[in-house]
Amino acid sequence: MIFLAFVLVILLLAVFFEIYTRRTGRNCHMQFILVVSVLLFLQSGLRNVAVGPDTFAYCKMYERDINENWSELFYRVKNYYLDGVGKDPGYPVFEKMAAYVVSNYQVYLLLVSGIFFSALALFLKRNTRTVPDALIAFLLYLTLFYGFFSVTGTRQTLATACSLFGYEVFIKRRKWWPFLLLMLLASTIHKSVLLFIPFYFIAFIKPRKWHYWTMAILFPALMVYAVPVSSFLKNLGGYEDYGVYESTGTYRFTSILLLFSMVAFWRMRAVLREGPTTRPLYIALMLSLFFTPLTWVNPSAMRVVQYFSIFLMALAPKLVNSFRISSVKTERMAYVVCLTVLLAYAVLRGLGTEYAFFWQEMELPENYYR
Numbered sequence: 001m002i003f004l005a006f007v008l009v010i011l012l013l014a015v016f017f018e019i020y021t022r023r024t025g026r027n028c029h030m031q032f033i034l035v036v037s038v039l040l041f042l043q044s045g046l047r048n049v050a051v052g053p054d055t056f057a058y059c060k061m062y063e064r065d066i067n068e069n070w071s072e073l074f075y076r077v078k079n080y081y082l083d084g085v086g087k088d089p090g091y092p093v094f095e096k097m098a099a100y101v102v103s104n105y106q107v108y109l110l111l112v113s114g115i116f117f118s119a120l121a122l123f124l125k126r127n128t129r130t131v132p133d134a135l136i137a138f139l140l141y142l143t144l145f146y147g148f149f150s151v152t153g154t155r156q157t158l159a160t161a162c163s164l165f166g167y168e169v170f171i172k173r174r175k176w177w178p179f180l181l182l183m184l185l186a187s188t189i190h191k192s193v194l195l196f197i198p199f200y201f202i203a204f205i206k207p208r209k210w211h212y213w214t215m216a217i218l219f220p221a222l223m224v225y226a227v228p229v230s231s232f233l234k235n236l237g238g239y240e241d242y243g244v245y246e247s248t249g250t251y252r253f254t255s256i257l258l259l260f261s262m263v264a265f266w267r268m269r270a271v272l273r274e275g276p277t278t279r280p281l282y283i284a285l286m287l288s289l290f291f292t293p294l295t296w297v298n299p300s301a302m303r304v305v306q307y308f309s310i311f312l313m314a315l316a317p318k319l320v321n322s323f324r325i326s327s328v329k330t331e332r333m334a335y336v337v338c339l340t341v342l343l344a345y346a347v348l349r350g351l352g353t354e355y356a357f358f359w360q361e362m363e364l365p366e367n368y369y370r
Contacts, residue, residue: 003350010036014135032131036138037121044150045110050362051355052152059105065092066099090188091155106358116149116157119164126168127314137313139342143349144253156303159193162186163307171200196307203280212265215289222293250295257292263319270322284311
């Protein structure tokens with residue numbers, strides 16, 4: 001109920017800011033993004049440690065790491081880079097540094113949440129134009145990304161924030177060395193972010209229709225050969241999490257991605273007319289399609305997909321706006337259809353969601369009792 005109430009609040013805020021925009025002539029797009037980002041920041045940072053499958057585990061890790069001395073932490077860094085023992089040695093260092101300011105884990109969650117939603121707000125500010133655009137983006141977030149960035153995955157939440165900052169601040173300005181340095185630092189927190197580095201070189205390639213036809217052929221092939229590709233990524237990333245095991249598949253994510261991919265292919269020419277800034281959104285979508293079959297082998301591979309699929313939050317509103325070429329009425333119909341689909345998915349997503357604030361009681365998830 002808390003999740004569904006949150007969706008309703010965002011809808012009401014969108015209506016309020018859009019009415020205010022039309023009456024005053026002032027675009028309240030940025031104000032809407034700021035208010036919703038603050039709400040998401042609080043919802044994520046004030047969550048109970050029992051929310052999500054690994055928040056409690058991160059809590060115990062935090063309490064352990066901040067009580068280690070610096071020599072022990074640097075020893076773990078040396079062991080990782082010289083002997084290949086352990087993983088992500090930069091994360092305990094980040095925790096230790098944060099502990100000088102925020103020794104309480106609940107405040108630490110607010111810090112991590114603040115970093116991520118600052119990056120997301122910057123990304124949406126620069127890649128959407130109106131309140132309806134931002135509403136579509138946030139509904140996509142609640143449907144596809146809430147279950148990861150808002151309630152779990154602390155290390156990759158930080159790594160993804162770095163990738164978003166890297167895209168807006170360095171890739172767009174073609175600043176290679178600062179981007180590389182940021183990605184290398186982020187990789188000490190979650191090694192998978194290294195897969196985002198090639199995006200610097202291909203982000204502004206002009207998408208062609210043959211690119212999409214190639215992906216249309218590759219997608220089913222990758223579904224068939226997802227096991228060896230997943231094994232390769234497991235060795236590349238050094239994570240047992242990327243190993244192969246039985247799963248039911250990522251039905252909701254894959255269906256939404258395929259749906260928007262078909263519309264993106266249909267409206268490609270109209271969207272690309274906006275200029276080179278729309279090219280990275282298409283390239284990211286194609287990379288998402290490339291990696292998505294791996295999630296059917298192991299849902300943990302979603303960590304790789306999300307570096308690129310999060311760009312769909314900026315592409316989806318542009319797909320709706322592209323119908324304006326036909327007529328304003330057609331654009332409004334496209335917006336209503338998009339809004340209806342996303343709301344339906346959001347409601348279905350919310351039906352299985354458990355949430356409590358840190359001051360409420362909540363049982364730990366079942367995975368802690370196995």
